[in-house]
Amino acid sequence: MPQVNPSVPLSPLRALASRWWIALVLVVLGAGAGVSAAYATPTDYTAEARIAVGSQSLDARVVAGYSQASQQLAADVSRYVNDLQAQQTLSTVLGERARDVSLVAASPIPSSSVVRVEVTASDRETAVDGAQAMAENLTNTVNATTAGSGADALLQQYTDLSNKTSVAQQALADAKANLDSLTGARASQDELSAARAGVEQASSAVDVLQVQQQAVGQRYRNAISSTPAASGLRIVVPGQIEYTSLSGDVQRNGLAGAVLGLLLALGIAVLLDRRRVARHPSPTPDGPAPVAAGPRSVDVDRDLEATSEKW
Structure with a gap:
């Protein structure tokens, strides 16, 4: 390793590398603090139920254009779910627990005749029950309009x-x-x-x-x-937890804490390096260097002293 001039400051990265243990400690502490903050934050649970739109038999799918029509129907059916309907349905089924629900959504799965119903809540059981309730309500509502459609x-x-x-x-x-x-x-x-x-x-x-x-x-x-003449809806996947916000929060917060710890370590390393330079100033004189006195200059000084004694 090359010798370090005590009077010359190091670059920020070299200063950090020379004090790597500071970076290691602060990165570990920062990541741990971020993960702890994620666990301390309330977790949201998202449950999902899936509904098949139209007939799923092979006889129906051999009809030309059936797949495209059923996919369009799935997109239309998903619009049945709205905030007012969700609020009324969840209040009836969940009671006081309906206040824990933060999001209700329905969307068609691309390139299929299946509708996804999602409910997000702060409680796992509430999210599952809410997704199942919304799926059953949507199925019953649409099937009631399709009775006798032929x-x-x-x-x-x-x-x-x-x-x-x-x-x-x-x-x-x-x-x-x-x-x-x-x-x-x-x-x-x-x-x-x-x-x-x-x-x-x-x-x-x-x-x-x-x-x-x-x-x-x-x-x-x-x-x-058309929705009023649909062939019927059927729940194919009951309500179940699809994902939680905890895993994403742990990753994001842990990474953010590690980055902050690394930046803090960089700042501390640079500060310590500047203090080192301040304790070892560079030898830079204010004026020109004095000229060494030679033999001739000594004789001139003696003549000047003798002249001053005569006067």
């Missing part, structure tokens, strides 16, 4: 038509195969005409069924694309 009947009709269309398409494929085999076997014109008529009849049946299927599918999309 969406389930339309879905069943669409499924039946899909099955019939599959059977008709298979019959068309068999008719075409029969016509090909008769053509290759050089059958009579009467047999070929009958085979062609069978193909045309099977093709017409498929076309009719496909048109009916598309019409029913459009009616079903219209039925589930």
Whole structure:
């Protein structure tokens, strides 16, 4: 390690490095103080419940456009939750504990037909009960408006038509195969005409069924694309704690305390280094250095003394 000139101040970082133990102690103390402050601060608990919007069956999802319509419906349903409704619902279910609730929110999960209901409170049990109560209230409210909408009947009709269309398409494929085999076997014109008529009849049946299927599918999309005619809501995840503010507060406060401790250590190290320099001032004379007296200057002084004695 190079020698340090006691009369020259060090840079702030070198001053801190030379007194590293100060930084270590203050960083540990600062981080500990920040963590202690986080634990002393009241903790907020956020509970979450999830609601599926519309039918979740595979039959419904094969309908063209169903996924987009159900996602839009989830966004519309989430708007049912508002401050006034939340206040009334929570006051009825939680009673006096409703005052511990600080936030109620509902939002759709992106690219899905699921709605997330969140309740934040200062008590764990209150947050869980509040999220479950809001989810049940939203489900019951929306389902009450969807009773008798006919969406389930339309879905069943669409499924039946899909099955019939599959059977008709298979019959068309068999008719075409029969016509090909008769053509290759050089059958009579009467047999070929009958085979062609069978193909045309099977093709017409498929076309009719496909048109009916598309019409029913459009009616079903219209039925589930508006909130009053929704296909129904169902709670898929009951209320449970999603996260707390404690973990985030511990990290933020601990880091802030460590940074403050490091800055304080830097300031103390610089101050101690300046005091060291002040105790060892640099040798800088005020005027020019005196000239050493030589032999000639001594003789001149003696002549001046003799002249002064004569006078």
